Amino acid sequence: MDRINVCIIGSGNWATTIARNVGRNVANSQHMEPIVYMYVYEEIVDGRKLTEIINTTHINVKYMPDFVLPTNIVAVDDVVKTARDADILIFAIPPTFVNSCCKTLLGKVKPTAHAVSLIKGFERGDDGQIVLISQIIMRQLKIPCSVLVGCNLAHEIANDNFVEGTIGCRDQKYFRLLQDIFKSATFRVVVTDDADCVEICSTLRNVIAFGAGCADGMELNENTKAGIIRRGFLETLQFVDVFYPGCRMATFFEACGISDLVTSCYANRNRKLAEAFVKTGQPLSELEHILIPGHEPLGPVTAELVHIMLEKKGLADKFPLFTVIYKICVGDQPLTRLVETLRFAREDM
């Protein structure tokens, strides 16, 4: 029986972090090919190629300089070479590169391969709707695509802090395999077949985190913030029900739901951005560059796409929190509307 071949596409800090788990796990498994190719976008660092540095020192000096990779992770500068023999393709690249990457890979990967997206974010569809990254990969590469979400701070996993993740995978026969590939003693993974729900949860939380940040900026108290988080949670449920029907409530209790939301609302960059937005009164576009250079804050743009989707169905008033957060982002409504919204939101959802 052939061993299962795993590859990683991407070499940023998230990809590098997860590469350590993957490298160790395949090395310890009789079912898996011990060498894992990692596609690295070639750059010259201090006069040397990044792939060479990684393959000789096992350190990704550019993105994770304090972190040693297992020696069975082999950096490759060619994405087709990385992926062509793989049974499991792990995607961990910025969302903007997904389309071009898939185009390069089309027809070059095994037809039986299975993708796993670790990518946060989504694409803006032609009609302004959210297109999930897993859907893009599936459509373009014609292979199934699972998702791994639920851990939004790569450095905490790298530090071996105890962290939970959720894998959304529609095919039960991959459950155990995917769990075995990613897990570690400190990174606990639960697999569910509710894949769309897993992915959309981790997207919508950015909107809620933005709302929670607004509450922090206005110096509202803990109770009010908890009210925003709860209402956001309910609207997430309702949103999934309308746009991705068939999801299960239990999925919201997984790491991709409750834990991700909590971390986002207390620690994440959307929260920080929103807080500064309220306190300084500066436009979001300016604050983004100052506060979180190099990262696109997903809160405002997610709020916009969500709003477009809701308007199309005439449902904006059934999602008062999502709607008011969008309107605050674009300056259509004053901040005070945030609490007003909680006050009058309907409960009978």
Added chain:
Amino acid sequence: MADKTNVCIVGSGNWGSAIAKIVGANAAALPEFEERVTMFVYEELIDGKKLTEIINETHENVKYLKGHKLPSNVVAVPDLVEAAKNADILIFVVPHQFIPNFCKQLLGKIKPNAIAISLIKGFDKAEGGGIDLISHIITRHLKIPCAVLMGANLANEVAEGNFCETTIGCTDKKYGKVLRDLFQANHFRVVVVEDADAVEVCGALKNIVACGAGFVDGLKLGDNTKAAVIRLGLMEMIRFVDVFYPGSKLSTFFESCGVADLITTCYGGRNRRVSEAFVTSGKTIEELEKEMLNGQKLQGPPTAEEVNYMLKNKKLEDKFPLFTAIHKICTNQLKPNDLIDCIRNHPEHMDTSIMPSPKL
């Protein structure tokens, strides 16, 4: 009964006084309620003056909610039976250890068709061990139905008029409306559910989880680990309710009494704060209670103990590794550092291990 509904608040602490502001205002504004609301106040002398007199003259509970005016229709009464005898709705908001004694005094002295609502967070110890819900104790002693009100409601924030949400758990639908009308305010959103036991159990169990969150903070394990503890805590809360109070709905945990209260408690509450100090200072819980809480008791550790007793009895400790570990840490059977090792192989993470081996 054409008569107006009489309301009595049993208790005048911080939370009791905060809620008296809302209840008093509603009783004055709504025609179905008798305007005069009695509040049982345990008599004490403040600077030589009786607390009931101070409250009735200045309309301020100078001892427990300084700086806030109570509505003038809230009348402080030092005699429990006197305060409660005409009431149709009895609001219980006293430390839980007083409940059995209060109920004994009230038995046979209250209207037989009165209803009670408990705002008390915590459990009592059942005879022979285990937990006894406060609402059950009230119902058993007074032979009247008892609803509960729980939520992400810090008393001072409610008194300030900051917006918050709360959950009323009331098994009998016909009381839902009157209770909502009595407590609902512009800044205090009430949702009524029928799952009363789940609402009440959430209010107590969250304090155990908050201790775990405090340990994580004290150990400086980071935000994701804390989120994991909160989530696993929620899963154990759900499972606990399922085992000991079966029949609850998952949606109840999405109410303010569930997720929202849990999160606030794990970020803001005193169980979290003291548990953090427990790790960083190395002092005992009792020492910290003296130093940080003026000797008031934390609810998390004793709740963890009672819960542990129940789990042990059913041989379920290993299905609730977080609750079990927190109890053992509070009682020095384990070090705070051991917390993560205890939840590493949580049953929640094991679901997929029954899947077949990875042959494709």
